[in-house]
Amino acid sequence: MEHTVSGLTHFVNLYLGHAANWVLASMGLHPENASQPIPEHVAMGLFVLIVATLLALVLRLRLSVEKPGALQQIAEGLLTNSMEFGIRDLLEENVGRQAARHVAFVGSIALFILLGNLFGAFPFLTAPTGVVTVPLACAALTFIYFNVEGVRHHGPLGYLKTFAGSPHDLGGWILAILLFPVEIISTCARVLSLTVRLWANMFASDLIYVIFLGLLSGGAAYGYSKSPVLGVILGIFPALIPILFVLLHIFVSVVQAYVFTVLPAVYLGLATSDEH
Amino acid sequence: MRKFGMAFTVLTTALLAVPAAFAQAAGDQAAGAAGGKGLAAIAVAFGMGIAAFGCGLGQGRVASAACEGMARNPGAAGAIRAAMILGLVFIETLVLFTLAMIALKIV
Numbered sequence: 001m002e003h004t005v006s007g008l009t010h011f012v013n014l015y016l017g018h019a020a021n022w023v024l025a026s027m028g029l030h031p032e033n034a035s036q037p038i039p040e041h042v043a044m045g046l047f048v049l050i051v052a053t054l055l056a057l058v059l060r061l062r063l064s065v066e067k068p069g070a071l072q073q074i075a076e077g078l079l080t081n082s083m084e085f086g087i088r089d090l091l092e093e094n095v096g097r098q099a100a101r102h103v104a105f106v107g108s109i110a111l112f113i114l115l116g117n118l119f120g121a122f123p124f125l126t127a128p129t130g131v132v133t134v135p136l137a138c139a140a141l142t143f144i145y146f147n148v149e150g151v152r153h154h155g156p157l158g159y160l161k162t163f164a165g166s167p168h169d170l171g172g173w174i175l176a177i178l179l180f181p182v183e184i185i186s187t188c189a190r191v192l193s194l195t196v197r198l199w200a201n202m203f204a205s206d207l208i209y210v211i212f213l214g215l216l217s218g219g220a221a222y223g224y225s226k227s228p229v230l231g232v233i234l235g236i237f238p239a240l241i242p243i244l245f246v247l248l249h250i251f252v253s254v255v256q257a258y259v260f261t262v263l264p265a266v267y268l269g270l271a272t273s274d275e276h
Numbered sequence: 277m278r279k280f281g282m283a284f285t286v287l288t289t290a291l292l293a294v295p296a297a298f299a300q301a302a303g304d305q306a307a308g309a310a311g312g313k314g315l316a317a318i319a320v321a322f323g324m325g326i327a328a329f330g331c332g333l334g335q336g337r338v339a340s341a342a343c344e345g346m347a348r349n350p351g352a353a354g355a356i357r358a359a360m361i362l363g364l365v366f367i368e369t370l371v372l373f374t375l376a377m378i379a380l381k382i383v
Binding site: 262 | 354355358361362369372375376
């Protein structure tokens with residue numbers, strides 16, 4: 001497949017290319033393309049970070065108790081919501097006490113993923129979450145975080161005991177021999193499932209848009225080769241129908257960001273819960 | 277939290293280098309002969325078809341149960357809708373695993 005990069009990546013590589021090459025060379029690694037060492041998803045990820053920081057700074061300047069503006073209401077709605085969709089609501093529902101402590105981490109990842117996914121709907125920008133390493137990074141960080149929180153809550157041995165089902169009596173310990181490997185494997189599989197869910201949704205969303213655009217444009221080009229008027233009439237379809245796929249992409253982006261918020265909240269709740 | 281911040285920075289810097297290291301990981305080991313490509317295409321079609329079939333059945337049950345629940349208890353519609361979206365996403369993930377395997381191994 002052809003590999004064209006966006007203007008933003010060229011721009012980033014222009015200024016940070018030498019530094020990136022130096023860092024990679026000092027680690028003994030060689031980039032695919034020496035003139036463009038920073039790949040597109042890294043540049044887009046940095047741009048998401050810049051956009052989110054700018055939005056937060058603008059929000060900070062416009063905070064007001066009496067007359068909240070649109071940006072403040074959106075930010076408050078992301079945090080806590082009358083429909084229980086907000087980040088803090090989900091954490092409170094799943095984690096219980098001390099939910100406020102996790103809002104920073106879970107919220108950061110959720111907002112990064114939301115903005116990163118939505119970037120795919122804009123021209124000249126691509127979704128950083130469409131390359132598998134970015135969702136992998138988010139999933140790996142979540143995995144590390146909920147394990148650290150579990151260890152912090154139960155203590156290291158206590159946390160391992162929760163994997164064995166917190167046995168009290170002999171029957172419990174016998175069951176633990178069966179339960180422990182299953183629990184360990186299923187917990188480690190969470191990284192894979194979080195990664196693949198997010199990546200494949202973004203990748204497939206992109207792919208479906210490109211495929212339909214190609215199919216419809218092929219039809220329009222064939223019509224144009226028969227007669228220009230027919231070509232222009234058939235050209236309405238590749239102009240309008242892909243809009244539906246952009247809308248689908250936006251919907252999928254929001255749903256995937258929501259799921260990537262709910263699941264870490266559930267995992268945190270499971271890791272820090274005191275059951276029986 | 278500061279240690280976590282430092283760990284995060286180290287991890288991010290390391291992740292900058294990963295794509296370069298994995299340059300040709302899932303390379304082009306596709307069969308050179310046209311027969312191999314043709315069989316692979318048929319396998320892709322069947323694989324995705326079976327996955328989509330199972331997903332359709334499962335998600336249909338989720339949606340129907342959600343509609344029924346919302347019809348019986350309109351007050352709980354919000355909670356039911358949230359559970360429905362979550363259920364749909366989980367089932368869809370399995371189809372996407374299939375797509376990911378196809379993208380890695382065959383395409």
